[in-house]
Structures are given as C-alpha cells and as structure tokens.
Amino acid sequence: MEQCRHVQQTIRIQKLLNYLQNIIEISDGFRRIFCECEIECDDELDDITRTEKVLLSEKMLWKSARSALHEIFINSFFMDSEWKKTFGILYMKAKYLISSHNAFETIVDSFLEYCQSKLDHSKLLFSRATNASIQHQFRRAQSILYDLKYLLGVAPQEYTTELRENFLNGFRAFLQLLTYMHGMDKVTRQVGQYVEFDPEWETAFNLVIKIQSIISSILDWCTRDKELLLDAYEATGFALAEIQKTSDVSHLIKDKNNSSIVKTTVNHLKIDCYVYDVAKYPISVHISVVRLIVALHIYLQKYTNTATTFNNLCEKLTIYPCFIYEEALRIQVLCAQHVAGLWKRNGYSLSNQIYYYSNVKCRKEMYDRDILALQVGASLTPSDTYLIQLMHKFNLLEWIRSPEYGHSSQTESKIKEKVRIMEEFLHLLIIIVGERHEPGVGKITREENLTREVIHQLCISPMAHSELIRGLQDCGQLELGSGDFEAVLKEVADFKRGNATKGNYELKANRLSEYNQFYYHYSKADQCKSEEYVIKRRKLNDDACLYRSTDPKAQLWSEPILNRALHLITLACYEQERKSNFEFYSKCQKFELEKLINQLHLNTPSKAETCKELLAYVIKLYNKFNETNEQLNSSTITTTQETSDLTKRAQRKRKDLAAQKHEQQISSIESPSPGISSQLSSSLISPSDQQILSTSPNTLF
Structure with a gap:
C-alpha cells in the first residue's frame, strides 16, 4: 500500500513540474511571480530561500524530477538578466561558506573518509x-x-581573520590528501624476471587530473595575501618534514650515527649528496607535497626574501635543503634509465606512467612542477654542489673520472646505456638552465609564456584553430573564453586556407628564430617532427664532452652528447652577453676551451657531421668574446699609459720646480729683493704647469 502511495505521489509531482514548465514558457507574468516567490523565505526568522532549500534537497530527488526542476529554473530565472543575476548570487557564496561554515575542510574531510579504505601504510x-x-x-x-x-573558483579581494583561519583548516585537510598521494604506486626495478602482471596505475593518474584545477585555485587564493601564503608555506613544510622522516632512504640507516647524507669528493670538493639508488630502491612518480611547496615558493618573492624564508623553514623543521628537489631528481633519473632500457622487465605499467607523467593531460602538476623544483634547487644551492649532486644521482661521476679517457672495457650494451643516460642528463641541464619562461621563475608575463607555447606547437606542423585550443586547454595554458589566445595567434601565425581541406595556422617566418629544438614540452616524436619542419621552412640541409669528441676511438660519447654540450655552451655565451659578471669567458680560457673547439672544428668526426654548423656558431660567439676582450684590454692599456704619462710629467715638473726654488733661495741670499724673487718664480712656472701641480695627488704645495 505504501509503495502504491509513493508511486502516485511521484507521478503527481512529475505532472505538476511539467505543468509549471509549460505555464512559465507561455506566460511572462507567471514567470515573474514564480521568480519572486522562489527567492522569498518561508519564515521571517529563516534566512534560507525556497530556491536554496530546493537545491539543498536536490540529492533526494530522482533523475527525471531533477531534470524537470533544472528546466524550470532555466526557463524562469535565466530568461531575464536581473533574475539571472539574483539566481547567480546564490552560487557566489563561496567566501561566506568558507569563512562561516568551514566548507573547504568539510568537503575535503568527506572525501578523506572514502580514502580510508584505500590506505596501506598511510598511502593510497x-x-x-x-x-x-x-x-x-x-x-x-x-x-x-x-x-x-x-568553491575555490573565485578568489576574494579582501581577507578576514576568520576567512584565513578556515581556509587554512581546509588547506591542512587537503595537505592530508596530498600526503596520502605522495609516494603511491611505487615501483622497484625488476632484475631477474619480468613482472607477472601489470599493476593498476590508472586510478592514481585520474585523481591527479581531478585535483589539478583545485591546486591552481588554492595557489590563486594564497598568492593574494602575504599572511595566508606564509602560513600555507609553513604548513606544507611540516608535511614535507614528516615525509622526509618516513622516506624510503631510512632503511639504509643502520644506526643513529649513520645519515642519509654522504660526502662525495670531486676535484678536491667535498659535497653532501643524498643516498638513494633509483635502480635499486622503490620510486614513485607521485610527489604531490614537493610539487605544492615549490609552487608556493616562487610566489614568496612578492612579499619576502625567498632564500631566507626557505633556510629558516629548513632549520626550524630539520629539512635537508636538497630534499626539496631530491625526489623530483629521482624521477628524472628514472625516466633516463627507462629510455636507456634499464626498466624493460617492469612491463607496460611503468611505460604508461612515464608517458602520462609528461603528457599534456598531467604535466602541469607533474613534469612541469618537477622541473620547477629542480630550478628552485639550483637557485638555492651553490653551482658546484648542485651539479655534483645531479651527477651523483645519475651515477655519472665515474664517467667523468674515467681514466681511460672515453674508452671502456664494459660490454657494448653497458656502454650504450651509459651514453644514453649521459644524453638525458645533458638534456635535463639544458631544460633547467634554458626553460625559465615561467612567471615567477623568469621576468616574463603569462602572455609571453603563451606566445612561446604557441610558437613551439606551430613548429611541429601547421595546425587548425581547434587543435591549438584543445592542446593549450588540456595543459592548463589557456582558460576558457580567454581573449589572449586570439591576439597571440594573430601576432605569430598566418592563416592558410586549404583548397579541399580545413584551413591551418602557419608560423610566421620571422618567428622561426625563436625555435628551440630542446623545448621541454616536446616528446621525442615532437622533437623529430619539429626539426624536420623547421629545416624545411629554412630551406636548409640536415646540418642542423668535447674532449672525447676529438678522440676518433672514444666509445663513451655520441653525437647527441656533443650536440647538447654545444647547446649548453651557447646558452652560457648568451648569459655572458646578458651579465658581464658571469665569468664564463675567463673560465673558458682557464680550461683552454677555445683550443678544444677549434681542434674539433678542424677534425670533425664523421659521426658528428650534423653538429658542424652549431660548432661553427659557437666559434663565432667565442671569437666575438675575444674581440670584445681585446678591445677592453687595449682601452685599459691606453688608459694606463695615459695615466702613467701624466704622472711622469707631474713628477718632472715637481723636480723642475724644486730646482727653481733652490735657485731662488740661492739668489735670495745673494740678492734678498722680494719683488725680483716673486717675479722670477711666477715667470718660471706656466699656468698649465700650475694646474698640473695643483691637481696632482702627490704635490707638496
């Protein structure tokens, strides 16, 4: 009986909703009355309108009823601009909900409840x-x-104490979620046999995709208020300190005296390096807390000194300074080893994870943040220390110390692995040094960053408008409805309409000079396509470490190693032009780099023919520095000679003057007439000589 009554009520309500919808569509007066009634409260003491009550109880309605209700709201409120604004205000109470009802923390806690059943040792x-x-x-x-x-879509213009406090409560709850995600889906390199089945990895990446926009909104909220930013930075530091304490490196510590930091000696330098061998121990591509703290770090410069704030945080929480980029570096080593073929036995699961790690869907909060972490580390660490730590992690210090000068007694497969890892290491250095076109990292705006992204997308091939839009929106470079993209596209590309196909945008010829073959958003396939396309556009042929390159019998080198080394030298030359105190030229003279480059240019190996034009360009840049240095030296010598001549002249005049004075004294003894003595003195010293004497620093008068 109860079920029949329930069905009758359901049918009756459905018919009533359909009736209201039909009346609203044909009667403008009824629509206005309906809107007025819906925004009123049932009771004077009640501050919730009827519309809010309906929306709050919507979850209890069945699907057809919800659909009918949505259509009624669309046909009533949305037909008039004023009522549309009134209805929109109901959805703009996010600030009020966060400050007064702690909505941020409540929502995150609700999701954390579902995560409890998925936890294993506090990791998802x-x-x-x-x-x-x-x-x-x-x-x-x-x-x-x-x-x-x-809820976080629109950041407030003003922050109250209550709003800050409740936002931080929600932020700490969200940090707990990131802590659960930090280190999930760890993998260990298979050595003996292949994995029997591929582990599940898709859910973790789907979760990363869902929180990307939330993290962007959180950063937007934090960067608008100094107090909120510093509190969020410190809270993230606490989470990072806890992760460091429970890091996988702890299993290497056998007693209290041992540490996860070891001393590594290179060229009489003793450097602290973090103990962790990626090829032996578990590793995860999910390091959410590290990525959040470096994202907050680059905004500190707006309010305070970043280095001081970071050092104080590390000292207060006992965080190793190198730990902020240690895990990001491990992932880069993992990718390099995977390319070299060391992880073949781990199956398709790891390959898919590495692919999506730098894929357009996930790279904003994964790969890009890891590069940012390495750049932050480079800015906070002495250059020698940083470079040795990188080479220690890539296990390349022995390659540098190699006494056989590029030769190896290892098997051919081991040599290929070592060479491939060295290529990836140099590629990473190029990215860390050259890819500073991000707001907060370099002096660049979002529009300039978008321009560079569009240029490099069009260097792959001409693209349709929809292809560019889709790619930029997926990677988070472009917001929906943004007008910046159209202006940028008009500036850098020309529209070419096809006869039987869709029209494409083609990069303007004057923008080809901004192309970088090592652009960090390029995959291997994109890099090859872009090189072919740019060479074709420039109508050139395909003519697009130094020690071992000069040795024809060397094994531990390759053409990509030479290419990347020359590219790094080019970047250093550009930096020398930009900053006169960079001292790259003086260091080149110390290590006789010019001699090596010229030797390589004269005896270019057959397997390095494709690098000869880049080599010629490096020689051109180096000769330019030589000319500039010679001009500076010649001008310095000329100035020194002029100063020396002036000093000698002044000394000679002083001697003459002293002799004249001596003669005057003798003459005054013989003839003590003051008038004659004064006239003699003034006649012997010319006006110009008087000026020299008066300006000389060593003058006695």
Whole structure:
C-alpha cells in the first residue's frame, strides 16, 4: 500500500513540474511571480530561500524530477538578466561558506573518509583485484572534488581573520590528501624476471587530473595575501618534514650515527649528496607535497626574501635543503634509465606512467612542477654542489673520472646505456638552465609564456584553430573564453586556407628564430617532427664532452652528447652577453676551451657531421668574446699609459720646480729683493704647469 502511495505521489509531482514548465514558457507574468516567490523565505526568522532549500534537497530527488526542476529554473530565472543575476548570487557564496561554515575542510574531510579504505601504510593503494563495486564507489566519491573546484573558483579581494583561519583548516585537510598521494604506486626495478602482471596505475593518474584545477585555485587564493601564503608555506613544510622522516632512504640507516647524507669528493670538493639508488630502491612518480611547496615558493618573492624564508623553514623543521628537489631528481633519473632500457622487465605499467607523467593531460602538476623544483634547487644551492649532486644521482661521476679517457672495457650494451643516460642528463641541464619562461621563475608575463607555447606547437606542423585550443586547454595554458589566445595567434601565425581541406595556422617566418629544438614540452616524436619542419621552412640541409669528441676511438660519447654540450655552451655565451659578471669567458680560457673547439672544428668526426654548423656558431660567439676582450684590454692599456704619462710629467715638473726654488733661495741670499724673487718664480712656472701641480695627488704645495 505504501509503495502504491509513493508511486502516485511521484507521478503527481512529475505532472505538476511539467505543468509549471509549460505555464512559465507561455506566460511572462507567471514567470515573474514564480521568480519572486522562489527567492522569498518561508519564515521571517529563516534566512534560507525556497530556491536554496530546493537545491539543498536536490540529492533526494530522482533523475527525471531533477531534470524537470533544472528546466524550470532555466526557463524562469535565466530568461531575464536581473533574475539571472539574483539566481547567480546564490552560487557566489563561496567566501561566506568558507569563512562561516568551514566548507573547504568539510568537503575535503568527506572525501578523506572514502580514502580510508584505500590506505596501506598511510598511502593510497589501488589494485585490479578490488571488487568492482568498491572501485565504482571510489570513482563516484571523486565527484566530491568538483565541489572544491567551484568553491575555490573565485578568489576574494579582501581577507578576514576568520576567512584565513578556515581556509587554512581546509588547506591542512587537503595537505592530508596530498600526503596520502605522495609516494603511491611505487615501483622497484625488476632484475631477474619480468613482472607477472601489470599493476593498476590508472586510478592514481585520474585523481591527479581531478585535483589539478583545485591546486591552481588554492595557489590563486594564497598568492593574494602575504599572511595566508606564509602560513600555507609553513604548513606544507611540516608535511614535507614528516615525509622526509618516513622516506624510503631510512632503511639504509643502520644506526643513529649513520645519515642519509654522504660526502662525495670531486676535484678536491667535498659535497653532501643524498643516498638513494633509483635502480635499486622503490620510486614513485607521485610527489604531490614537493610539487605544492615549490609552487608556493616562487610566489614568496612578492612579499619576502625567498632564500631566507626557505633556510629558516629548513632549520626550524630539520629539512635537508636538497630534499626539496631530491625526489623530483629521482624521477628524472628514472625516466633516463627507462629510455636507456634499464626498466624493460617492469612491463607496460611503468611505460604508461612515464608517458602520462609528461603528457599534456598531467604535466602541469607533474613534469612541469618537477622541473620547477629542480630550478628552485639550483637557485638555492651553490653551482658546484648542485651539479655534483645531479651527477651523483645519475651515477655519472665515474664517467667523468674515467681514466681511460672515453674508452671502456664494459660490454657494448653497458656502454650504450651509459651514453644514453649521459644524453638525458645533458638534456635535463639544458631544460633547467634554458626553460625559465615561467612567471615567477623568469621576468616574463603569462602572455609571453603563451606566445612561446604557441610558437613551439606551430613548429611541429601547421595546425587548425581547434587543435591549438584543445592542446593549450588540456595543459592548463589557456582558460576558457580567454581573449589572449586570439591576439597571440594573430601576432605569430598566418592563416592558410586549404583548397579541399580545413584551413591551418602557419608560423610566421620571422618567428622561426625563436625555435628551440630542446623545448621541454616536446616528446621525442615532437622533437623529430619539429626539426624536420623547421629545416624545411629554412630551406636548409640536415646540418642542423668535447674532449672525447676529438678522440676518433672514444666509445663513451655520441653525437647527441656533443650536440647538447654545444647547446649548453651557447646558452652560457648568451648569459655572458646578458651579465658581464658571469665569468664564463675567463673560465673558458682557464680550461683552454677555445683550443678544444677549434681542434674539433678542424677534425670533425664523421659521426658528428650534423653538429658542424652549431660548432661553427659557437666559434663565432667565442671569437666575438675575444674581440670584445681585446678591445677592453687595449682601452685599459691606453688608459694606463695615459695615466702613467701624466704622472711622469707631474713628477718632472715637481723636480723642475724644486730646482727653481733652490735657485731662488740661492739668489735670495745673494740678492734678498722680494719683488725680483716673486717675479722670477711666477715667470718660471706656466699656468698649465700650475694646474698640473695643483691637481696632482702627490704635490707638496
């Protein structure tokens, strides 16, 4: 009986909703009355309108009723601009909800409840063996995160104490979620045999994609207020300190006297390096807390000294300074070893993770943040220390110390692995040094950053408008409805309409000079395509470490190593032009780099023919420095000679004057007439000589 009554009520309500919808569509007066009634409260003491009550209880309605209700709101409120604004205000109470109802923390806590069943040693763990219904339940729970996206979508202009406090409560809860994600889906290199089955990895990446926009909104909130930014930075530092204490390197510490930091000696320099061998121990591509703290770090310069703030945080929380980029560096080593073929036995799961790690869908909060972490580390660490730490992690110090001068007794496969890892290491150095076109890292605006991204996308091939839009939106470079893109596209590209195909945008010829073949958003395939396209556009042929390159029998080198080394030298030359105190030229003279480059140019190996034009360009830049240095030296010599001549002249005049004075004294003894003596003195010293004497620093008068 109860079920029949429930069905009758459902049918009656559905018919009533359809009736209201039909009346609203044909009667403008009824629509206005309906809107007025909906924004009123049922009780004077009640501050919630009828519309809000309907929206809050919407989750209890069935699908067809919700759909009908949405259509009624669209046909009533959205038909008039004023009522549309009134209805929109109901959705703009995010600031009020966060400050007064702690909505940020409440939403995150709701999602954390669903995460509890997925935790293993305080880390999220996903498995293919999990019941399908449980997996579906967790996927549905991720929809909660969309509420955060809308809640934090618009940052406030003014911050109250209550708003800051409740936002930080939600921020700490969100940090707990990132801590659960930090280090999930760890992998260890398979040595003996292949993995029996590929582990589950998709859920973790789907979760990363969902929180990307939330992290962007959180950064927007934090960067608008100094107090909030510093509090969030410190809270993230606490989370990072806890992660460092429970880091996987702890299993290497056998007693209290041992440390995760070891001393590495290179060329009489003793450098602290973090103990961790990527090829032996577990590693994860998910390091969410590190990525958040470096994202906050680059905004500190707006309010305070970044280095001082960072050092104080490390001292207060006992964080190793190198730990801020240590885990990001491990991932780069993992990618290099994967390219070299050291992780073949780990199956497709790891290959897919590395692919999506730098893919357009995930790279904003994964690969790009890791490069940022390495750049932050480079800015906070002495250059020698930083470079040795990188080479220690890539296990390349022995390659540098190699006494056989490029020769090796290892097997051919080991040599290829070592050479490939060296190529990836140099590529990483190029990215760290050259890819500073990000707001907060370099002096660049978002529009200039967008321009550079569009240029390098069009260097791959001409593209349609929709292709460019889709790619830029996926990587987070472009917001929906942004007018900046159209202006940038008009500035850098020409539209070429096809006869039978769609029209494409083609990069302007004067913008080809801004192309960088080692652009960090290029995949290997994109890099090859871009090189071919740019060479074709420039109508050139395909003629696009130094010690071992000059040795025809050397094994531990390759053409890409030489190419990357020359590219780094070119970047250093540009930096020398920009900063006169960079001292790259003096260091080149110390290590006789010019001699090596000229020797390489005269005896270019057959396997390095494609580098000869880049080599010629490096020689041109170096000769330019030689000319500039010679001009400076000649001008310095001329100035020194002029100063020396002036000093000698002044000394000679002083001697003459002393002799004249002596003669005057003798004459005054013989003839003590003061008038004659005064006239003699004034006649012997010319006006110009008097000026020299008066300006000389060593004058006695």
